Amino acid sequence: MGIFYQREELMPDSKTVVKSGSEKSISPAVIKRLPRYYRYLGDLLKNNVVRISSKELSQRMNVTASQIRQDLNNFGGFGQQGYGYNVEYLYNEMGKILGLDKTNNIIIVGAGNLGQALANNQDFDSNGFKIIGLFDVNPRLIGMTVRGVEVYDIDMLETFLKEHEVMIAALTLPKSKATKVAEQLVDLGIKALWNFAPVDLHFPEEILVENVHLAESIMTLSYRIHSHNQ
């Protein structure tokens, strides 16, 4: 699944699909949209909106109502014809689909600015993500805490992973170190990597890799600026 998904990220046009637990095929494009639905529904809930039509939701989110209905139908659909969606119910169901009803323990390898920025992000807490340790090689960082979470010596990884159930390892390391550390983490049993280093990681498909390529994101913006200005 990991490899399929990576290819899909590269080729959003293609028709590759990911099998959900229920054996139904859900396209990565749909999966990518789910967190945005979840965010909008969370905002509506905060504003005490009880019920919303797909039409009204579509206007707020700038997608078509039929897109919303199609997307949600992948999971069985949650609305009643002519009656709209119950916001709280849909928000909670969406949370379950996204695995946010479970606690997802995270470690961050690389406790520099980016690692600290992730550890400081309060958005993660409220969504069931719990950062339980940072790791670094830098003696100046080891022993400090970020929002109460300790920075450990990277040599402690093996011991730590034996004692804690960790769902996700975030890699906020230089490019030169990312591949080796990723391999070490996978050897130690990590099944999901959230990779911020600008390097492609190659693992068997059961290892899930989600890449955040910051340099590629700003290059895309640069392309748009300069093609726009020509």
Add this chain to the structure above:
Amino acid sequence: MGIFYQREELMPDSKTVVKSGSEKSISPAVIKRLPRYYRYLGDLLKNNVVRISSKELSQRMNVTASQIRQDLNNFGGFGQQGYGYNVEYLYNEMGKILGLDKTNNIIIVGAGNLGQALANNQDFDSNGFKIIGLFDVNPRLIGMTVRGVEVYDIDMLETFLKEHEVMIAALTLPKSKATKVAEQLVDLGIKALWNFAPVDLHFPEEILVENVHLAESIMTLSYRIHSHNQ
């Protein structure tokens, strides 16, 4: 163009296209792949590879050779049948397409960990991106420097933008402040926003917005973990 692109990001299946300067329509999916080609070509160049076939490049990048040829044909094509690509030439041409042959001055609004992480990222420098100022409201941050770049009081924005040509403003601010600051920046003439706050910005289409939604990225990973484990 901004709005088109934002919709496309949301709906990678759709057939929305962006017009390039040469009046040819290039799909956002192609544009998203360009930085990855550029990265691979840069790595090849560093390893003194002079020439590469689309087949060999495709194996390294895990895309099909026909995809590569199709993508590059959008820009006129750069290979010779049966002869492959000249790596250095293709790298440089790709850089021009991405606007990296020009200096892109950047300011970062929000000098916390994430803003500092971006300012510390040396990948940007080598690609023509030049961070020329950070801005914050926090008196403890104002006056410090990150890799030689000063953190200014956010009240200095107007003066600074009159005195410097800034292509891109990165928003590394809390969600609650992002919209207001973004509007202020657009009023002051900024045309491209690199937005890290988990909020959708609504501007006329000539204002380009590139979003990096970290919480959505990890939720997608969480979805994959839990649907995989079911």
